Amino acid sequence: MTILKIARMGHPVLRAPADAVADPTTPDLRRLVRAMTTTLEDAGGVGLAAPQVHEPVRLFLFFVPPARDPAGGGRGLMAVFNPVLTPLGDERVLGWEGCLSVPGLRGAVARHKTVRMTGLDGEGAPVDEVLSGFAARVAQHEADHLDGVLYPARVEDFRAFGYSEELERYPYPLTQG
Numbered sequence: 001m002t003i004l005k006i007a008r009m010g011h012p013v014l015r016a017p018a019d020a021v022a023d024p025t026t027p028d029l030r031r032l033v034r035a036m037t038t039t040l041e042d043a044g045g046v047g048l049a050a051p052q053v054h055e056p057v058r059l060f061l062f063f064v065p066p067a068r069d070p071a072g073g074g075r076g077l078m079a080v081f082n083p084v085l086t087p088l089g090d091e092r093v094l095g096w097e098g099c100l101s102v103p104g105l106r107g108a109v110a111r112h113k114t115v116r117m118t119g120l121d122g123e124g125a126p127v128d129e130v131l132s133g134f135a136a137r138v139a140q141h142e143a144d145h146l147d148g149v150l151y152p153a154r155v156e157d158f159r160a161f162g163y164s165e166e167l168e169r170y171p172y173p174l175t176q177g
């Protein structure tokens with residue numbers, strides 16, 4: 001079991017665009033997916049992009065815990081290579097985000113409510129599905145990592161950005177807009 005070191009905000013690997021992957025099924029990339037899986041489980045997040053573990057390739061992992069799924073079932077962990085997200089409709093939703101590369105903080109970010117996600121799965125098979133709600137938010141957050149963008153750059157109201165501990169003690173109400 002390998003637990004990888006997670007890069008923190010300020011490290012150059014987090015601000016550079018990542019490279020497309022030609023073949024997700026190479027031994028190195030299979031090993032990377034396994035190591036990212038154990039790293040994500042250890043860190044307790046819901047998503048992890050390869051640049052966060054110092055690998056500048058277009059790959060992210062994400063899942064939806066049952067508690068974050070209105071339908072209750074959640075969604076299993078999935079690896080997506082070369083993801084392309086296309087917004088469906090104009091609706092955006094404001095919600096709280098955190099990031100393993102920005103520990104201890106959270107902020108409110110507006111994301112497209114529904115997106116189409118294409119790419120390749122861990123076996124190199126095409127992915128083409130529609131995500132909405134929390135899954136869409138996580139995918140957009142992770143896809144941003146592949147373009148060198150961290151969520152604080154998308155915070156519009158800095159009153160809704162701070163230490164998680166303080167925001168739990170003093171909740172800041174989000175107004176959808």
Ligand code: NI
Nearest residue numbers: 098099100101
């Ligand atoms: Ni992140």
